[in-house]
Every structure is written in C-alpha cells, then in structure tokens.
Amino acid sequence: MGAMPFEFGGGWIEVVAGPMFSGKSEELIRRVTRAVIARQPVQVFKPAIDDRYDAVAVASHAGRTLRAEAVADIATLRERLDRSTRVIAVDEAQFFDADLVPLALELADGGRRVIVAGLDLDFRAVPFGPMPALLAQAEVVEKLTAICRCGKAATRTQRLIAGAPAHEDDPVILVGAAESYEPRCRACHVVLRGARVTPLFAAGASATS
Numbered sequence: 001m002g003a004m005p006f007e008f009g010g011g012w013i014e015v016v017a018g019p020m021f022s023g024k025s026e027e028l029i030r031r032v033t034r035a036v037i038a039r040q041p042v043q044v045f046k047p048a049i050d051d052r053y054d055a056v057a058v059a060s061h062a063g064r065t066l067r068a069e070a071v072a073d074i075a076t077l078r079e080r081l082d083r084s085t086r087v088i089a090v091d092e093a094q095f096f097d098a099d100l101v102p103l104a105l106e107l108a109d110g111g112r113r114v115i116v117a118g119l120d121l122d123f124r125a126v127p128f129g130p131m132p133a134l135l136a137q138a139e140v141v142e143k144l145t146a147i148c149r150c151g152k153a154a155t156r157t158q159r160l161i162a163g164a165p166a167h168e169d170d171p172v173i174l175v176g177a178a179e180s181y182e183p184r185c186r187a188c189h190v191v192l193r194g195a196r197v198t199p200l201f202a203a204g205a206s207a208t209s
C-alpha cells in the first residue's frame with residue numbers, strides 16, 4: 001500500500017486505545033489524513049450513538065474533524081462499505097457490539113487496513129465492548145495516556161456524577177461533556193462499590209439513562 005508506518009502480508013488491524021482525553025481521535029485523524037494524502041480510498045465510521053458534535057464528523061476534543069459516516073450498527077456499516085475502500089477507520093469503537101470483531105477480521109483477511117480507536121476500559125476499568133478482542137487480534141496496538149490530576153500518566157477514565165465518583169452500578173454508556181469525566185491514573189481512579197451512601201439522582205446529577 002506504500003507510505004505505511006507498517007507493512008504486513010495481506011491486511012492488518014491497528015488499535016488505538018486509552019482513556020478519554022488521551023488523543024485517540026486525534027491519532028485516528030492523523031493516520032487517516034496520511035492515507036488520504038497517499039490517495040488511498042478511505043472510509044471512516046462512527047457509532048450513531050455518539051452525537052456530541054457533528055453527526056457526520058469524527059471530532060476530537062482538540063477540535064480537528066474528519067468526515068465520517070455515523071452508523072447504528074455493524075450490519076449497517078457493512079452495507080455502507082465500498083468494495084474499493086482500502087482503509088477502514090472506526091472511531092469510538094467501544095460502542096459497537098461484538099459483531100465488529102469478525103468484520104474487522106474479514107476486512108483484514110481481505111487485504112484491508114483497519115484502524116480502530118476506542119476506550120479500552122469503561123469507567124469501572126472493565127474492558128469495554130469489542131475492544132479487548134480487537135486488542136488481541138490487532139497487529140499493532142497503541143495505548144495512549146492522558147494526564148491525571150496528580151500529574152502522572154492517566155490510563156483510566158474517572159466518571160463523576162454531580163462532582164462525585166460514579167457507582168459501579170451506574171449505566172456504562174453515557175456520552176457526556178468534559179465535566180462528567182476525568183482522566184485518572186490507577187492510584188487516583190475511584191469506583192464506588194456496594195451500598196450507596198448518596199442518592200442515585202442527587203441534585204445536579206448529570207445521569208440521563
């Protein structure tokens with residue numbers, strides 16, 4: 001395919017993983033931009049659940065954007081695939097179900113380059129959706145870190161509801177604004193477990209599901 005940072009026989013899978021605010025979307029945009037400059041047919045997808053910004057753009061927190069197709073599920077993504085596409089990028093991959101894994105394998109087996117970006121861990125630090133299987137199947141894995149409030153490298157996403165650490169029983173999927181999540185290191189990451197000491201829906205709580 002030329003001008004690639006890696007060269008494998010057939011296709012391959014690249015995973016860019018890490019907590020929120022670690023620059024995953026930025027890195028996906030950087031890789032896709034290089035492929036576009038190299039005149040390789042590229043398609044970028046993202047789950048329709050993520051409506052933080054433009055419905056047809058992969059948006060990073062730094063504000064750079066890239067045109068993407070928002071799809072409700074993997075069956076829809078499969079329908080939208082063009083046979084001529086050589087590079088398939090998927091952002092926010094943690095929100096897709098397990099069907100993303102066999103699709104990524106099929107594409108790589110078919111000689112395509114598959115770039116997947118997503119959260120490796122949910123707010124409880126539990127492997128998120130199809131990400132663990134994709135991390136295992138990938139030829140290339142890049143784990144990005146953010147900066148924890150203590151100044152160390154953050155590998156996890158702290159979920160805050162009304163400014164307090166979320167409980168492990170709170171719903172996993174809640175696409176929110178910056179004030180709801182913080183990057184944290186292992187030592188600073190807090191998940192409340194067991195009996196609740198505060199009401200689930202305290203005044204000012206941002207939970208919506």
Ligand SMILES: [Zn+2]
Pocket residue numbers: 148149150151152184185186187188189
């Ligand atoms: Zn820390």
